Amino acid sequence: MSAQATVELPRSVAQRAPRRGRRRRSELWFALAMIAPAGLGFLVFYLYPTIRGFYLSLTEYSLLGSPTYVGTENFQAIAHDEVFWTSLRVTILYVLINIVSQTVLAIGLGVLMHRLTKSALIRGSLLLPYLIANVVVALLWFWLLDYHIGIVNAALDSLGLTKVAFFGSSTWAIPTIALVNTWRHMGYTALLIFAGMQTIPKSVYEAAAVDGASEWRMFWKITMPLLRPILVLVLVITVTGSFQVFDTVAVTTNGGPGNASRVLQLYIFDQAFGRSHFGYASALSVVLFVILIGVAFAQMRLMRAGESDLD
Amino acid sequence: MKSTTLRRVAPLAALPLVLAACGGGGGSDAGGESGGGTTLSYWLWDANQQPAYQQCADAFHEANPDITVEITQNGWDDYWSGVSTGFVSETAPDVFTDHLSKYPEFVTQGQLLPLDDYVAADGVDLSQYSEGLADLWVGQDGHRYGLPKDWDTVAIFYNADMVADAGYAPEDLANLTWNPDDGGTYEQLIAHLTVDKNGVRGDEAGFDKNDVAVYGLGLPGSGGANGQTEWSMYTGTTGWTHTDVNPWGTHYNYDDERFQSTIAWWYSLIEKGYMPPPETTVGASMNDDFGAGKYALNVNGSWMINSYYGYDGINVGLAPTPVGPSGERASMFNGLADSIWAGTKHPDEAAKWVEFLGSTACQDLVGQAGVVFPAIPSSAELAKTSFADRGIDVDPFMVQVQDGTTFLFPITDHAADVNAIMQPAMDAVMGGTADVSSLTEANDEVNALFN
Structure with missing residues (x-):
């Protein structure tokens, strides 16, 4: 070509x-x-x-009426805002659990799609959870994992295990929400990874097979290194998306119990639309923006996204 | 090779970013013209009340053929985000059901139309409403921003079969006493009605509080800033008030010993196994669990009567809240009103509709439907009759008004901020991760809002 x-x-x-x-x-x-x-x-x-968001972050603004310029006051307040720091910790915990589980599972699924099956039906069905709206997925799991009427707790109970308040306990709320979103997104992430795997020339695998390499060895020595640039792209996208988690929390725990699942986006939403502090909410958004740029930049640099080992 | 792949993947990759940027909130068009007449939009949040208000709208249209009222109903959360985004996008409803916890902020933002001139010009009789209700809707600026439509108090819904099994008569429940130290006969009742998986009652030896089949008392949540159906019926009997004055207080009292000891008692019910731990109640509604036979008693508001009496196979009874240290009962007295959005294109027609909503003509219709207690006493009597026709004795709600044991819903500025501070603080106490003394710190934070 x-x-x-x-x-x-x-x-x-x-x-x-x-x-x-x-x-x-x-x-x-x-x-x-x-x-x-x-x-x-x-x-x-x-x-x-x-x-405009940058400008509003320097103002006090209740949406009705005009913004008043207050300089960096909002940012100083954020630095002393305990709820902000809690929500930052909560968000990072969410991102860690979500991204690690999602990426590992997606790579696994990607390999299976790549090396094991050519069936369009199986490949397509992996994408099914992603085709369901976020809010529907959240409500579905909210119901499945309900303490009293959920089928999961009914199963735990019948096995003689202790029931778990998945969304209700401050320990479990974030891991539960993170894993629900992993379930929804892993098929889609796997598809991206699978697309990346298809760019790896078959001849490399054939050569390795001739040399007697096992699947396991081929995965670590061929697939992973050659997949790296795609993986970086996938990670940048999924981490950025993960930091912006909102709907799943909004329709299930709504930040509770206490502030145990008050992720950043939800806190921003609360401040803006619940409490009419649009200036402060804009400042929080700017902070999130800076965090996301930093994280994306670090990922690109650390994982040498611009280079491929294939050349 | 690399760049082709990236290009192939990139459009897919952009998808979640686009999807993530979704916006919320909707709004109906603020009053359009149809068929030469005026169409007013009217919003409410309680689906149970919609049919009754549709009757009002029809009757209003009959009397004023050139005005049509279009009713939109949204659940509580969506309702308020719809109203506030509607203010901003200028698509708010012409007339909407307003709440005491919300309207002070709307007044500050200049979003509500003062009704004084209309009320004066049309000679609306403000004394026709139950005492105090009309005054609630006069803002700090002395202007009136709503006409009362209904009121609510709280009472105890009980599972009549469980109460009978426990050997209690309905009369016993009508005369309960309570105090923050040992909970009085109220706590004894709750304890006795609690049953573990082995059938052992909460006040009997061998009761397993970790494996409870039926909790004596339901937990609706931590109550946030006002505790309307959660704890206000107890704190109200101790002489404690939410704020220094009401309405328009500027100092909250969550640091008061009477408040904190009441909350400590309330939390002790969880420790004793008489009330469920809050983490197990997330996602469930207290009344549905009552309907599923998981609770013997629920304290809830009068707007919930039809929900409680609608469960199949559950015999429901009503009892007034217990008498506390003051020697009296207590119930928060909340009143809703209809307000007009300042941005309406049809203020005169909107005022006409609000006046109609606040008149016996409409309130009688609402009363006859038997869903809530209208603000006009004669219409409330119709509601009582309507409930009685279905075998529901609503006296436990009305007794608070008759005996004058109600106290008003706390109205202050910064209501949303106060709740944003108190909700997590109360959650922490009820979740057992913080002591009631931590509420003093939350109170300082709340009061700092008013400085």
């Missing part, structure tokens, strides 16, 4: 050479027209709100 391109390219460039300037300009307009819908969406729904 690449050989063909190198042969063809010079000829077409040579043909176009005389009309190059005009062509460029018309291509530019065409390109602009093509990206305009997405660009408009980006400007209106991402860039402008982000900039």
Whole structure:
């Protein structure tokens, strides 16, 4: 494929050479027209709100009425806000449990999809939980794991084990929510990883098989190293998404008991829409924004996302 | 190779980010014109009341053919986020059911239309409502922001079969006493009604508090800042009040010994196994568990009567809350009202509707439906009759009003912030992770809001 391109390219460039300037300009307009819908969406729904969010973080604002500039007061308050630090700890715990379990399971599923089955039905069914709306998944598990009427606790009870207040106890709330979301997202993550695995040339595996390498050895020596750039991408996306957990908590524990599951996004929502502190909530969002940039940057650097071992 | 893969994966990868950016809240269009007439939007949160208010809307439309009222019902949480986002996006309902814990903030934000001029011009008789209800809706600025529609008090719903099995007569439940030290005859009743898996009662030897089949008393939650159905019927009998004055207090009293000893007693019920640990109640509603036979007693509000009497196979009885150290009972007296959004395009029509909602014409209809107690006493009597026709004696709710043992729902500024501080603090106490003395610190935090 690449050989063909190198042969063809010079000829077409040579043909176009005389009309190059005009062509460029018309291509530019065409390109602009093509990206305009997405660009408009980006400007209106991402860039402008982000900039305005930064501005609001420096104000006191109740949404009704106009914002009052207060400088860095909100950020100073955040530094002394115990609920913020609790919610940060809670969120990080959530992300750790969610990402570790989700990534390990997704790689496992990816390998199975890649090496074991070619059945579209099986591959497709792994994606099923992801096709259900987040809120529905949350409510489904909320019900399954209910202390009194949930089937899981009924099973535990019949086995003679102690019932667990999955969503109600401050110890279990976050692990439960994290694992519910792992269940929903692992199929999708596995699909991304599987797509990455398909870019690894079959010839490498064939060569390894000829040399007598076991599946286990091939996984660690071929799949994992060659998958690294994809894995980084997947991790950056899933970690960022994981930090933004909201709906599952909002429809189940709503932050409780106490503040045991008050994740950052929920705290931001509470402050803004529950208590009308939009300036403070914006400042919290800015803090989350900075955290996410830092985490994504660190991941890219630490895992050398820009390089591939395949070249 | 690498870049092609990335390009192939990238559109998929962007998906969750887009999905994550979902917004909440909805709003109905604020009053459109249809068929030359005016359409008013009216919101309420209690689905049980919607049919009765639809009757009112129909009657109103008959009397005023050029005005149509469109009713929208949303559950409590969605309702309030819908109202506040509606204010911002200017799509709030013209008229909506308002709550005492919410309206002070709306007044501060300039979102409610003062009704004084309409009330004066149309000669609305404010003395027709149950005592005190109309005054609740006069803001700190002296203006009126709502006309009373109904009131509620709390009482004890009990499982009549369990009570009979335990050897109690209904009369015994009508004369319960309570104190924060040993819980009085009220706690004895709760203990006796608690039964473990082996059939041993809570006040008998060998009671296993870790394996309880039926709890004597239900736990609806930690009660947050006001404890309306959770603890206010106990604290109200100790002489304790939420705030220095009510309405418009500026100092909360959660550091008071009377409050903290009451909460300590309430928590002790969990330790004794008479009330479930809060972590086991997440996700369940107390009344549904009552309907499933897991509780013998529930303290709940009068707006829940039909829910409790609607469970199949459960014989329900009603008893008034216990008499406390003051020698009297106590119940929080909460009153709802209808308010007009300041941004309405049809203020005159909206005022007409609010006045109709606050008149005997509508309140009689609501009373006859037998769902809540209307603010006008004669309409409330109709509700009593309607309940009695179905074999429900609602005196335990009304006795608090007749005896004057009600106290008003605490109305202050910063209600949302106060609750955001008190909810986790109360959760921690009831969850057993903090002592009641920790509420003093929470109280300082609350009072700092008013400085």
